[in-house]
Amino acid sequence: MPPFIKTNVNDVLDSDIPDLEPSVELKGDLNDLLQAQKNQKPYKIQIVWRNVIIMGLLHVAAIYGATLCFGTAKWQTVVAAILLYVYTGLGITAGAHRLWSHRSYKAKFPLRLFLALAQTMAVQNHIYEWSRDHRVHHKYSETDADPHNAKRGFFFAHVGWLLCRKHPEVINKGKTISYDDLLRDPIVVFQRRYYIPLILICCFILPTLLPTLLWGETLWNAYFICAILRYVWTLNMTWLVNSAAHFWGRHPYDKNIHPAENYLTVYGAIGEGFHNYHHTFPWDYSTSELGWRFNLTTMFINAMAAIGQAYDLKQVSPEMIIKRKLRTGDIDTHGNYGLYNPPMMKESTSLHHRQDNDKQHQH
Incomplete structure (x- = not known):
C-alpha cells in the first residue's frame, strides 16, 4: 500500500x-484464534x-x-x-x-x-x-x-x-x-x-x-x-x-478455503490469480501447475533462470498436486482441472453423472 x-x-x-x-x-x-474471535466483543x-x-x-x-x-x-x-x-x-x-x-x-x-x-x-x-x-x-x-x-x-x-x-x-x-x-x-x-x-x-x-x-x-x-x-x-x-480471488472461482486443490482460481486476476495481476493453488502450495515459484500459461511472471522468472539470475526455483511435484486434488479438491464435483489429474478422474466423473441421470429417469 x-x-x-x-x-x-x-x-x-x-x-x-x-x-x-x-x-x-x-x-x-x-483454530485457537478462530475460537478466541467468537468470544471477543465486536x-x-x-x-x-x-x-x-x-x-x-x-x-x-x-x-x-x-x-x-x-x-x-x-x-x-x-x-x-x-x-x-x-x-x-x-x-x-x-x-x-x-x-x-x-x-x-x-x-x-x-x-x-x-x-x-x-x-x-x-x-x-x-x-x-x-x-x-x-x-x-x-x-x-x-x-x-x-x-x-x-x-x-x-x-x-x-x-x-x-x-x-x-x-x-x-x-x-x-x-x-x-x-x-x-x-x-x-x-x-x-x-x-x-x-x-x-x-x-x-x-x-x-x-x-x-x-x-x-x-x-x-x-x-x-x-x-x-x-x-x-x-x-x-x-x-x-x-x-x-478481493476477487478470495470470492469467485474454482477450488481444485482445497475446497475448504476461500482463495480461488480467478482468471480476471490472472490477467490483471500478470499471473497471480491462481489463488487456490497458491494458498495450497505457497512455496511454488510459479503459483500454478500450468507453467507459462497466462502467467507472465512465471515466464519472467524462467527467463531470468535461463540467464543465471534466478536459481533454486521451488516447485510442487505432479504427484503431490494429484494427491492434494484427490484429498481436498473440488474435482469430484467440478471435474478435472489443470495438467495433473488422477488417472481415472474423467471416467469416474462421467460415471457419476450417468448414475445421477439414471436415478432421475427412475423417479
Missing part, C-alpha cells in the same frame, strides 16, 4: 525479530479519513488520466504507461511476493536490484513491510489477524483495509513471525531507509520526465497517464488478488 497510508504504528523492532524458520507458511494456531472500525481522502483523490486523478489517453496524449505515452504497469507489476509479483515474501526462488544482486526498483515504482510500501503483511496474511488467512481479511467483505479486502486502523490481532500476530531474512538483504535495508525520496523519483518524477524528454509529451499528460493512472491501475490489479 502507499507509504503515506498508515493504519497504525506497528513496525516490529529489528532487535525483537526471532530467527526465521525454514518455512513461514501456514503453521499457526488458527471490533469497532476506526476510519482514517486522511487515507479516504487521499485514495479518493488518486482515483479521481486516474480517471482524468484515462480520458487523456483518448484525447491529447501521444500514443507513445499510452504504450509507455502499459509497459510501466507490467514492469512495476513484476516488482510486486516476481519481487515482493514470490521472491521476498515466500522465498520461492533465489535471485542474484542484479535481478534483486531490478525488481526492487520496479517495486519502488509501484509504491505499495517498501519490501520489508509488504512482505511482513503478506506473511501474516498467509499464516492467519481470513481471520482477524489477516490484514485484508476477506470475511469482512469484498470492499474491505480490496481497499477498505487501507482506510481504517489495523485490527489489534494483525499487530499482535505479526510480532510472532520472523523477518530476519529480509533484514539480511542490503537492497531491502537500503530501500527501507530511503523509501520516501526513492518513490518520489521512481514513481512520479521519472515517469513524468521521460515521455517529455524522449518524444515531446507534455508534462501534464505524462504525469497523469504514466505516473498517476499507471500507479492506480497497478494498485487495483494487486488488490484484486486480495
